[in-house]
Amino acid sequence: MLEFTEKGIYCPIADIYIDPWKPVKSAIITHGHSDHARIGNGHYICHQDTVAILRLRLGLDISVQGLAYNQIITKNGVKISLHPAGHIIGSAQVRLEYKGEIWVASGDYKLMPDGLSVPFEPVKCHHFITESTFGLPIYTFPPAAEVYESINNWWKQNASEGLNSVIIAYALGKSQSILHHLDQSIGDIFLHGAVANVSNTLNDNGHNFPGTWVTPEMNRKDIQGAIIVAPPSALSTPWVNKFSPSRKAVCSGWMQLRGARRRSGVDRGFVLSDHCDWPQLNEAVLATGAENIYVTHGYQTIFAEWLRERYQLNAVEMKTQYEPATGDIE
Numbered sequence: 001m002l003e004f005t006e007k008g009i010y011c012p013i014a015d016i017y018i019d020p021w022k023p024v025k026s027a028i029i030t031h032g033h034s035d036h037a038r039i040g041n042g043h044y045i046c047h048q049d050t051v052a053i054l055r056l057r058l059g060l061d062i063s064v065q066g067l068a069y070n071q072i073i074t075k076n077g078v079k080i081s082l083h084p085a086g087h088i089i090g091s092a093q094v095r096l097e098y099k100g101e102i103w104v105a106s107g108d109y110k111l112m113p114d115g116l117s118v119p120f121e122p123v124k125c126h127h128f129i130t131e132s133t134f135g136l137p138i139y140t141f142p143p144a145a146e147v148y149e150s151i152n153n154w155w156k157q158n159a160s161e162g163l164n165s166v167i168i169a170y171a172l173g174k175s176q177s178i179l180h181h182l183d184q185s186i187g188d189i190f191l192h193g194a195v196a197n198v199s200n201t202l203n204d205n206g207h208n209f210p211g212t213w214v215t216p217e218m219n220r221k222d223i224q225g226a227i228i229v230a231p232p233s234a235l236s237t238p239w240v241n242k243f244s245p246s247r248k249a250v251c252s253g254w255m256q257l258r259g260a261r262r263r264s265g266v267d268r269g270f271v272l273s274d275h276c277d278w279p280q281l282n283e284a285v286l287a288t289g290a291e292n293i294y295v296t297h298g299y300q301t302i303f304a305e306w307l308r309e310r311y312q313l314n315a316v317e318m319k320t321q322y323e324p325a326t327g328d329i330e
Contacts, residue, residue: 014075021321030107031091049090085109086120088173105129111280114177122287129294133275135303141277148181159225164246171195171231179209192230297322
């Protein structure tokens with residue numbers, strides 16, 4: 001039912017693509033990250049919580065239809081529905097059914113609850129397309145609640161020493177998860193413009209993320225003991241140095257690797273990701289009951305081979321263009 005084409009994952013029966021990387025007439029978008037939601041498509045279908053993010057990032061005039069989780073639409077006999085992926089707010093798996101055959105495309109996802117996005121729900125299917133960003137056994141992440149507690153303790157310690165805390169995380173998704181769990185009694189919270197744009201958009205649609213936008217006219221010398229949330233693109237710019245004296249930290253699944261913090265040039269690394277680690281990937285694949293697995297971006301060769309040898313699944317690797325556009329801090 002689904003094909004991997006030069007434009008993206010395509011359903012010829014319904015004449016619709018999933019997260020296409022080239023402009024198409026009609027596209028289902030799993031979530032708002034730029035490697036999955038690209039400009040130029042004629043019509044977009046996404047979860048209702050992603051609509052505002054697409055308009056923010058792709059333009060207010062785009063043609064977009066928002067669906068609730070489990071809501072079914074039909075195109076040329078193909079039943080299409082979206083299901084929680086647990087990756088970020090509004091992230092969705094795509095389920096397509098035609099004449100009893102069921103395919104599910106995971107998009108980016110995680111099983112570990114973050115206390116903010118709707119938790120991942122396994123969807124039974126015959127064919128499952130899965131990402132494999134952290135598809136190696138070395139990646140086993142700590143519980144997110146422990147990481148959020150560590151972030152607050154780090155901020156509190158820095159503030160007690162008169163230092164600001166600059167924390168680096170994706171503007172969409174991880175930043176909001178961090179903001180949701182920050183202990184606001186410790187000090188003030190400030191946001192890079194990219195983070196503020198996303199948070200304000202989500203706040204306009206029912207959320208309540210804290211933080212003050214850092215504007216050019218703001219006197220940075222008056223900021224003391226605060227935490228500043230910024231995207232990866234800001235880390236190598238003079239912008240972050242204007243909050244000195246400060247300590248800097250990166251939130252990323254890659255921080256589990258030895259030397260990752262040092263290579264990032266920061267003082268602290270928190271192992272926090274919006275993707276599955278190795279145990280989660282295995283659990284998710286098995287929970288679908290699918291016999292046919294298509295492994296995309298990440299360690300697809302290794303993970304596909306593991307699924308074949310360990311579980312006797314028909315697993316193959318498929319190349320896609322799903323790659324982060326703002327660095328490699330997943």
